[in-house]
Every structure is written in C-alpha cells, then in structure tokens.
Amino acid sequence: MAGLNREFALPGTRPKFARDRVVDVEHIALRLDLDPVAKLLRGTAHLDCAVLAPDTRWVVLDAVELTVGAVRVGDAAAPFAHDGLLLRIDLGGKRPAGERIAIEVDYEGRPRRGLYFVGPDEGYPDKPLQAWTQGQDEDSRHWFPCFDQPHEKATSEVTVTVPHGWFALSNGELIEDEAIGDRRRLHYKLDIPHSCYLVTLAAGELATLEHRWRDVLVTYHVARGLEAQAQRTLERTPRMLEVFSEKFGVDYPYSRYAQVFVADFIFGGMENTTATTLTDVVLLDERAALDHDVDSLVAHELAHQWFGDLVTCRDWGEGWLNEGFATYSEYVWREAYEGRDAADLELEDWAETYMGEDGGRYRRTIATKLYDEPIDIFDHHLYDKGGRVLHMLRYELGDDAFWGSLRHYLTKHRHGSVETRDLARAVEEATGRVLDWFFSQWVIDGDGHPELKVAFTWDPDTRLATATIEQTHKVEGKTPRFRLPTRLRFRVDGQDVDVPVEVVDERHAFHVPLDAEPTQAIFDPGRVMLAHVDTDKSQALWIGELEAATLAVDRIHA
Structure with missing residues (x-):
C-alpha cells in the first residue's frame, strides 16, 4: 500500500532548518491605517530587539512587496536596502551582544498575501466589506516587517485605524478604543510572547457577543445580522475551555478568547493567539444545526491555544x-x-x-x-x-x-x-x-504504517486460542518492521478477557489459554493502532463481534 506515485519533495530539495538570528525580537508594536476601498495598508512597525551575535552591524527582516519609506534605529535615520523580499538595515556600527536596540520601519502596501481586503462584487453584491490577515505559515512578512520564523517569539501590540462603524480585532486585551474624526482607532496589547505568524487583524462591520468562562472574556464576532448563527455555532466554546483545561492540566493560558467569522477566508480556521479566525461558511442556521455541528473545527482551533500558540513547533x-x-x-x-x-x-x-x-x-x-x-x-x-x-x-x-x-x-x-x-x-x-x-x-525516522494479516483459531482439546499475526508490508526505504504493542480481546462466558501482546517480528503466534471457547476474538480492540488489518476467523466469531462487541467501532467493522 505504499504511496509510490511520487516523492513528497522534489528531487534536489534541500533540507529546511531554522534560520540564524543576530537579534532577538522581544516586542513588536504595529501602528496601522486601513483603507479598505483603496485596499491600502499604511503602517509603522516598531521592533524592540536584543543583540545576540557579537559585533552585529546589520539586521535583516522579511518584508515582501512592501514599500519602505523610512527606517530608524533608535531616534536616528538608518540606511537600508530592500529588494522586495528582505529588508537589510544598517545599525550604524558594530553592536555588542546584549545591547538593546529599537528599530522602526515606515511602510505601505497593497498586499497580495498575508492581509486580504474583501467586499461586494458582481457575483456577490451582499458580501461584507472586511479586512483580515492570515500569517501561517510565512505570510506575516507580507503585511509587516518581521523575522518570520515560528521559533521567534515576541510580545505584541497592534494599533489600527479603521473606518467609522467598523470594529477591529487583534491579539490580547483591547486597551484603547476611540473615535478619531470620522474614523476609529483600536489598540490591542498581548504581554505574552508568540510567533509572528500568529499576529492577527480582522476588521469590518462586526457585531460582538460576550460571554465569560471563569475569569476569561469569551467573545464571538460576526457580520451584523448573523449574531444568532454565531451563537449557535460557537455555543459550546466555554465547555470546551473547561474540558481542555482539565485534560491538558494547564488552564487556558490567556485572559481572553475571541472567535471572528470573516468572508472568503482561505482556510476553515486559524488559531491566532487569543483570537481565532473562522470562515463564515460554517455558520449554522437553525435547520443546519439539526443535522450537524462544527465542533471539530471549533475544538481544533481552540486546542491550538495550548499546542501551537503557548508551545510552538x-x-x-x-x-x-x-x-x-x-x-x-x-x-x-x-x-x-x-x-x-x-x-x-x-x-x-x-x-x-x-x-x-x-x-x-x-x-x-x-x-x-x-x-x-x-x-x-x-x-x-x-x-x-x-x-x-x-x-x-x-x-x-x-x-x-x-x-x-x-x-x-x-x-x-x-x-x-x-x-x-x-x-x-x-x-x-x-x-x-x-x-x-x-x-x-x-x-x-519511519514512514508508512503496518499491514497485517491476523488469524484466530481455537483448539478445544488444549483450550488454547491462537492468534497468528504477520507483518506483510515491504520493509523498504523508511518503512520499518514495526514494534506493535497491542491487545487481544476474547469474550469468554460473557466477559471480555484482554491479553497484552507485542508484535516485533515478521510473524508471531500467540497461544492464549482460556476457560471456554470464546464467542469473540478481536485484534486491537477499538482499532487504536494505525494499520491496515486483514483478519481471518470463524463466522461465529464475526457474528459474536457484530452482535455484542463492547466498542461500537469493533461492531461496525465486523
């Protein structure tokens, strides 16, 4: 069953490793102005950095298709070179390891990735006018200069000016919200370090629904008029917060959790720190909610707040x-x-x-x-x-x-x-x-999965059940002979008897003494193992499993 159609990476592909850093970016503060009609972004990125490499003279940031107007190091203008992909900043002399420097970059652009402006068009005249970002995997560089690697973490602030009547969402706490003439300025701050790809912005004519889970502010944001659908779609979020905090053993690690629905989102969802973005196509009306839910999507993005945001690859x-x-x-x-x-x-x-x-x-x-x-x-x-x-x-x-x-x-x-x-x-x-x-x-090191042939037999004279297990896949390339701890489950006199076994060779035969002939014999009950399994056993054992196996997944596969 090996996938032989093509190699995953093209021939000649070089290994990708984390990049060197000459500075550690400790804090990012963005001051942004959005013009959704012109689809224009104007901004200033302020980066507080600590020098890592001795005698550092240059800092190189990712900045793709942005027009850079000026760069300052501290209060002084700094020479720079920008080739449309990388921004190389002259620090004005050698900087020792440990020195702290502040870099500011004035820029503007009409990003084709990273930041998206969406709105009504001929085919969809009712589509809301919105702006939203998507940084994963390495697209934050398209809307602000940064060291766009997941292992670089910094605290962040986003101050954004948007049209009157709009709301904007970003990471962390909303610490300022004020009218500036006919526009609105909102200021968010997150004092917990996170990766650049998780910095977010979503803006538009959005309604807000507020809830509480413990001391955490839980909010849902959606185009006006769709509040009931948002509530219906996300109503189990507080319970998910409880389940994950209990299971993971670490309480939800932030003071707020927001979820915002946007139009034309390019994925199902994105787990930006404290502020998940979701596609509005998953909103549930009353009829749709009778047939299905989107809990898997909601739970997936929420869990990322621990696995991906708090702790990151x-x-x-x-x-x-x-x-x-x-x-x-x-x-x-x-x-x-x-x-x-x-x-x-x-x-x-x-x-x-x-x-x-x-x-x-x-x-x-x-x-x-x-x-x-x-x-x-x-x-x-x-x-x-x-x-x-x-x-x-x-x-x-x-x-x-x-x-x-x-x-x-x-x-x-x-x-x-x-x-x-x-x-x-x-x-x-x-x-x-x-x-x-x-x-x-x-x-x-290993790829693929085991392919197994399993056979069950019963010897009434010796009262031995025998399970023969054979690894039939080819051991080639990176596909190994697997080590497979699992269980055999027999139903004897109405009771499940579980026998732990470990398959390490190409072929194993396990002989299990039982008090009576089993009515069920199941390899890997619950189908825990990721494997393709071909099982041979008597019709009576198949019927016993179909009628009365403890786990539904075993009954389904009987």
Whole structure:
C-alpha cells in the first residue's frame, strides 16, 4: 500500500532548518491605517530587539512587496536596502551582544498575501466589506516587517485605524478604543510572547457577543445580522475551555478568547493567539444545526491555544506538534461530549484520509526537513496521522501517564518552541518511559504504517486460542518492521478477557489459554493502532463481534 506515485519533495530539495538570528525580537508594536476601498495598508512597525551575535552591524527582516519609506534605529535615520523580499538595515556600527536596540520601519502596501481586503462584487453584491490577515505559515512578512520564523517569539501590540462603524480585532486585551474624526482607532496589547505568524487583524462591520468562562472574556464576532448563527455555532466554546483545561492540566493560558467569522477566508480556521479566525461558511442556521455541528473545527482551533500558540513547533518540519495535537483534541472533545463510540468514528475518518494520501500520492515521515514550501507539510500525514499517533501514545502510556506527560510538556516549554525530541523527553521525565523507539518509527525516522494479516483459531482439546499475526508490508526505504504493542480481546462466558501482546517480528503466534471457547476474538480492540488489518476467523466469531462487541467501532467493522 505504499504511496509510490511520487516523492513528497522534489528531487534536489534541500533540507529546511531554522534560520540564524543576530537579534532577538522581544516586542513588536504595529501602528496601522486601513483603507479598505483603496485596499491600502499604511503602517509603522516598531521592533524592540536584543543583540545576540557579537559585533552585529546589520539586521535583516522579511518584508515582501512592501514599500519602505523610512527606517530608524533608535531616534536616528538608518540606511537600508530592500529588494522586495528582505529588508537589510544598517545599525550604524558594530553592536555588542546584549545591547538593546529599537528599530522602526515606515511602510505601505497593497498586499497580495498575508492581509486580504474583501467586499461586494458582481457575483456577490451582499458580501461584507472586511479586512483580515492570515500569517501561517510565512505570510506575516507580507503585511509587516518581521523575522518570520515560528521559533521567534515576541510580545505584541497592534494599533489600527479603521473606518467609522467598523470594529477591529487583534491579539490580547483591547486597551484603547476611540473615535478619531470620522474614523476609529483600536489598540490591542498581548504581554505574552508568540510567533509572528500568529499576529492577527480582522476588521469590518462586526457585531460582538460576550460571554465569560471563569475569569476569561469569551467573545464571538460576526457580520451584523448573523449574531444568532454565531451563537449557535460557537455555543459550546466555554465547555470546551473547561474540558481542555482539565485534560491538558494547564488552564487556558490567556485572559481572553475571541472567535471572528470573516468572508472568503482561505482556510476553515486559524488559531491566532487569543483570537481565532473562522470562515463564515460554517455558520449554522437553525435547520443546519439539526443535522450537524462544527465542533471539530471549533475544538481544533481552540486546542491550538495550548499546542501551537503557548508551545510552538520550532520549525515547520515539526509542524505535527501543532497540528497533530489540535487534531487529536477534536477526539478529546468528542469523547468528553458524546462518548468514546462517537469519538472513535473520527479516528476512522483520519485513517481513511491519511491512507488515501499515503497510497495514492506519496509517503513521508511526519517530521521532515525535506519539503519544497512550508505549506506542503500541512497534509493528511501531519494532521490525521499525527492525531492517530497521539492516540496510540495515549494507549501505550495509559491515561494518567499520558495526561501527566502533556501537563509536564506544556509547563516545561511554556512560551517556547519545541521539536519531537522535546515531547519524547517530557514523556520520559514525567513517567520514566523511554519511548525513543515509538517516536522513531512513527514520527522521525519511519514512514508508512503496518499491514497485517491476523488469524484466530481455537483448539478445544488444549483450550488454547491462537492468534497468528504477520507483518506483510515491504520493509523498504523508511518503512520499518514495526514494534506493535497491542491487545487481544476474547469474550469468554460473557466477559471480555484482554491479553497484552507485542508484535516485533515478521510473524508471531500467540497461544492464549482460556476457560471456554470464546464467542469473540478481536485484534486491537477499538482499532487504536494505525494499520491496515486483514483478519481471518470463524463466522461465529464475526457474528459474536457484530452482535455484542463492547466498542461500537469493533461492531461496525465486523
């Protein structure tokens, strides 16, 4: 089943590593003016920096297709060179490590990425006039000069002037809101460091709905007239905050959580720190709400406030530490709200989409430095396989150890950036379990998934049930012979008997003494393992599983 259609990265692709930094950007303050009719942005970016490299003479910032008018270092004008991609700033002499400098850049532009102006057109005359940003993965550089890498974190302020009647949302607390002639100026501040791709702005004629969860201000923002739909779509947000704070062992880490619906958003949602952006196409009217919800999307973006915002992947090749956790949090929410049987169906969907990509497009390791563009790694390997790997990790550790490991991981790396090895070390420090083999085969070094043939037989003379398990996939490239801890479940005299086993070789036969002939024999109950499994057993065992297996997912697959 290996994906042999093409390689994930083009031949000759060079590994992508985090870039060097000569300064640490500690604080970003943006002063912006939006002209939505002209689709024009004018701004000043103020960056407070600490010099890292000795004898630093130049600072290079990402600034794509912005017109730079002036640059100042401290109070003095500074020479600069801008090629449309990078802004090179002369610091006016060698600066020692540890010195603090302030850089200001005046600029304007009509961004084609990063910041989007949307509004009515011939096909959609009722579309609202709005402006919104989308920074992930490396598009913040299109609307403000920055060091646009996920491991660079800074506190932020955004002061924005918008037309009268508009509201604007950004990260953190709203500390100023005043009329300036026929315009409106709003000032937001976030005193917790976060990555540039998470800096956000969304503006338009927006209504606001306010709620509270504990001491956290919870707000929903939507085009006027759609307030009821926004409330209906997001009404379980406070309960999600409670579930995730309890499960992750770390309370929601910010003083507010906002969600804003915008028109023509290019993704389903984006987890900007304290202020998630959502596409307005998911708004639920009364009839739609009878048939489905968008809880998975809402839970996914909320979970990113911990996994992605509070603790962030060091580089995009480690992006599964953001997206895998957010995806698995969809399961965590569904399990808490509707129960395991409903949640397990999400796991099945993830396996199907990942295996379709693996078998039909390409096969790759989840963590990788080999990609053409950062956006390429945001695929089903990253999201769906990543979520399934975390589910397997949970069952490998057990619930108490799993949630304790996540609490330690989030606490240890709070406001920091991480790689897969940081998660592995957090598990080891919290539990004593050394799971390098697990992360190696599933995330770092190994690709693909096991393909298994499983056969169950019963010997009435010896009262032995035998499970024969064979790994049938080709061990080639980066696809390994897997180490597979799992369980066999037998139903004997109306009771489930679970037998832990570990498959490490190409073929194993496990002989299990039982008091009576089983009416069920299930490999990997609950289908925890990410694998393609072909099972051979008697018709009676299939019928027993179909009629009475403890877990719905096992009954479905009987």
